[in-house]
Amino acid sequence: MLAGVEHAFRTVIVNLLCLQCVIFLVTDILRIISHLILSVIPVISVQSFHTFQLQANAKRISSIDSIEDCRRYIGRKNGKDFILLGEGSNCVFVEDYYGEIVIPKLFGKSIEEDNSNFFVDASASENWHEFVIWLLANKVYGLENLALIPGTVGASPIQNIGAYGIEVCQFISSVDYFDLTCGEIKTLDAQACNFGYRDSVFKGELKATAIITKVRFTIPKQWTAVATYGSLADIDNPTAEQIFTEVVKIRQSKLPDPELTGNAGSFFKNPIVDKQTADTLANKFPGMPLYKVNDGESKIAAGWLIDQAGLKGKTINDIAVHQNQALVLINTNNNGCGKDLVALVDEVCNTVFAKFGIELSTEVRCFGHEGELNLLAKKGEESELTAVKNAKGTR
Ligand code: FAD
Numbered sequence: 001m002l003a004g005v006e007h008a009f010r011t012v013i014v015n016l017l018c019l020q021c022v023i024f025l026v027t028d029i030l031r032i033i034s035h036l037i038l039s040v041i042p043v044i045s046v047q048s049f050h051t052f053q054l055q056a057n058a059k060r061i062s063s064i065d066s067i068e069d070c071r072r073y074i075g076r077k078n079g080k081d082f083i084l085l086g087e088g089s090n091c092v093f094v095e096d097y098y099g100e101i102v103i104p105k106l107f108g109k110s111i112e113e114d115n116s117n118f119f120v121d122a123s124a125s126e127n128w129h130e131f132v133i134w135l136l137a138n139k140v141y142g143l144e145n146l147a148l149i150p151g152t153v154g155a156s157p158i159q160n161i162g163a164y165g166i167e168v169c170q171f172i173s174s175v176d177y178f179d180l181t182c183g184e185i186k187t188l189d190a191q192a193c194n195f196g197y198r199d200s201v202f203k204g205e206l207k208a209t210a211i212i213t214k215v216r217f218t219i220p221k222q223w224t225a226v227a228t229y230g231s232l233a234d235i236d237n238p239t240a241e242q243i244f245t246e247v248v249k250i251r252q253s254k255l256p257d258p259e260l261t262g263n264a265g266s267f268f269k270n271p272i273v274d275k276q277t278a279d280t281l282a283n284k285f286p287g288m289p290l291y292k293v294n295d296g297e298s299k300i301a302a303g304w305l306i307d308q309a310g311l312k313g314k315t316i317n318d319i320a321v322h323q324n325q326a327l328v329l330i331n332t333n334n335n336g337c338g339k340d341l342v343a344l345v346d347e348v349c350n351t352v353f354a355k356f357g358i359e360l361s362t363e364v365r366c367f368g369h370e371g372e373l374n375l376l377a378k379k380g381e382e383s384e385l386t387a388v389k390n391a392k393g394t395r
C-alpha cells in the first residue's frame, strides 16, 4: 500500500518536472523567435524622433553617451549602416529603416574671453535655441538672428544653418569630430569645413564618417546688429534682445510649429543660378525675388516659385504645401505617409520645372529601408525617392 502511494507520488513529481522542462523549452524557443523577429523586422517607431513625424519604424534606437561610445561605430557608415540623429528636424523617414538609429547625448558648454572676443565651446547635443538664449543671458551677442531654429548645436555646421541675414559659419572657429575611419577625435578649422549655402564638408566627403562632438565659436565683443530683413529693419537701433524677440515673432508667424504640425522647415533649397540665367529670368518674370550671392551668381526664392506655380495649400491626403510659406511641406494631422510626401515632392518639382525651367533640390535628408535616399536624379531618370512612391506595400 505504502509502495503504491510512493510510486504515485514519484510519478506526479516526474510528470511535473517534465512539464516544467517543456515550459522552459517553449519559453526559450519563443524568446529566440522574438529575438530573431526583432533583429530582422523594424518595430520601433521613429515618429517622435523626426519633426516631420511620419509613421515609420527602425530596428533599434541607441544612444552615444560618451566619446568612448563612438568606438562601437568604427568602420561603419552613417546614413547606411546606422543613422545618426540630433533632433531629427532636417530628416524625414519616408519608409521603415532596416537598421539602427543612433542619438548622441553629449552635453556641456563654456565661455572664455579675451579683450576682443568670446570663445564659446558647446557639445553636440546641446539644443540650438537654448544655446542662443544662454548666450544672450551671458551678454554674448551675434547669434540672435538664428533664434528658434530647431535642432542641436552638433548639426548646426552640417548644413551651415542660416536665417535673417546670418549664417552660423560666420562665428564657427572649429569643429571636433570622431573619425569613424580611424577612431580618433579630429579638429577642423572653419576654412577646412568648406562652408557654403546650406552646405559643408560634413554633407560632402565626411558625410558618412564623422560624428560631430563639439563646435567652437569665436564671437567678437564688438557687436553690430544685422537688421535688414523685413520688420527687423523697422526697429531703431535694435538691441540683440530686440532682434531675438522679433526673429521669434517672424518665425512664429510664418513657420509651422513642429510640435503641433509635422514639418522639417524649408523642404527645398533656394536654387543658385549664374548671372546670365538670373538676367533672363528677371526679364521673363519681373516679380521673381533674386538675391545676389556674388558677382557671378544669384539665389532664387524657391518659396516664390512654388507659390507662383499655384501650389500653396496643395494637398495629397495628409501632406500639404504650407499656406503661409510654400517652401515648407507639412504633415497636416501628423498622420501622413511617405508615399504621399513623395508624390507631393514630385508634383512640386515637376510643376515648378514646367513653369520656370528650374530644377529644385531638397534641403531635407530623406531615409528609406537601406538608409539615406539619393534625391538628385537627372531629368528623365527615376530618383530613389520616386522608387519609394512606386514600391508596393509601403504606407
Ligand atoms: P538632424 O535632423 O537630426 O540631422 C541632420 C543631419 O545631420 C542627419 O543627416 C544626421 O545624420 C546628421 N547629424 C546630426 N547630428 C550629427 C552629429 N553630431 N554628427 C554628425 N552628423 C550628425 N535650418 C536653417 O538653416 N535655417 C532655418 O531657418 C531653419 N528653420 C527651420 C524651421 C523648422 C520649423 C524646422 C523643422 C527646421 C528648420 N531648419 C532650419 C532645419 C534644421 O533645424 C537644421 O538643419 C538643424 O541644424 C538640424 O538639426 P538636428 O539636430 O535636428 O539634425
Ligand code: EPU
Residues within 6 Å of the ligand: 162, 163, 164, 165, 254, 264, 265, 266, 267, 268, 269, 270, 289, 301, 302, 303, 304, 307, 312, 324, 325, 326, 327, 363
Ligand atoms: N515667398 C513667396 N511665397 C511663399 C514663400 C516665400 O512669395 O510662399 C517669397 C517671399 O515673399 C520672399 C521670398 O520668397 O520674397 C523669400 O521668402 P522668405 O524670406 O520667407 O525666406 P525663404 O527664402 O523662403 C529662407 C531659408 C529659411 C530661413 C529664411 C529666413 C532656405 C531654403 N530657407 O527661406 O530657412 O529661415 O530664409 O532667412 O534657404 C530652413 O532652412 O529650413 C529655413 C526655414
